[in-house]
Amino acid sequence: MRYLGLDLGSTTLGMALSDKTNTIATSYKTIKHQENYDLLIEEISQIVKELEIDGIVLGFPKNMNNTIGEKGNLSIEFKEKLEKKLNIPIYLQDERLSTKSATDMLIQGNVSRKKRKSVVDSIAATIILQTFLDKKGK
Numbered sequence: 125m126r127y128l129g130l131d132l133g134s135t136t137l138g139m140a141l142s143d144k145t146n147t148i149a150t151s152y153k154t155i156k157h158q159e160n161y162d163l164l165i166e167e168i169s170q171i172v173k174e175l176e177i178d179g180i181v182l183g184f185p186k187n188m189n190n191t192i193g194e195k196g197n198l199s200i201e202f203k204e205k206l207e208k209k210l211n212i213p214i215y216l217q218d219e220r221l222s223t224k225s226a227t228d229m230l231i232q233g234n235v236s237r238k239k240r241k242s243v244v245d246s247i248a249a250t251i252i253l254q255t256f257l258d259k260k261g262k
């Protein structure tokens with residue numbers, strides 16, 4: 125079984141992959157989408173087929189007080205569209221502070237601001253997926 129982790133941003137989608145043992149998540153890539161979700165779902169569908177993905181873990185941005193805001197509702201709608209297109213399970217994973225954690229890690233690694241901007245979403249997807257894998261493994 126192999127999972128694809130997704131961090132859906134307003135203009136980009138960060139992606140991460142699990143290893144086949146579901147122990148380690150690694151950064152895969154970032155796709156620019158400009159809010160064209162239908163085209164984005166087609167691209168995800170191709171990746172799912174190519175990499176033989178068995179499940180998707182989608183970041184679920186909740187507010188700090190545990191309520192669901194506009195971005196959380198967008199993730200729910202995106203999940204529903206993915207479920208209609210793909211015949212695999214799709215899980216929502218709380219992603220509060222994942223992008224901040226990713227940015228902090230990159231800053232500590234002395235990654236330039238320009239480079240951080242291009243990889244932060246895939247690193248955030250890695251954190252989201254790793255959190256899911258860790259919880260699942262317990």
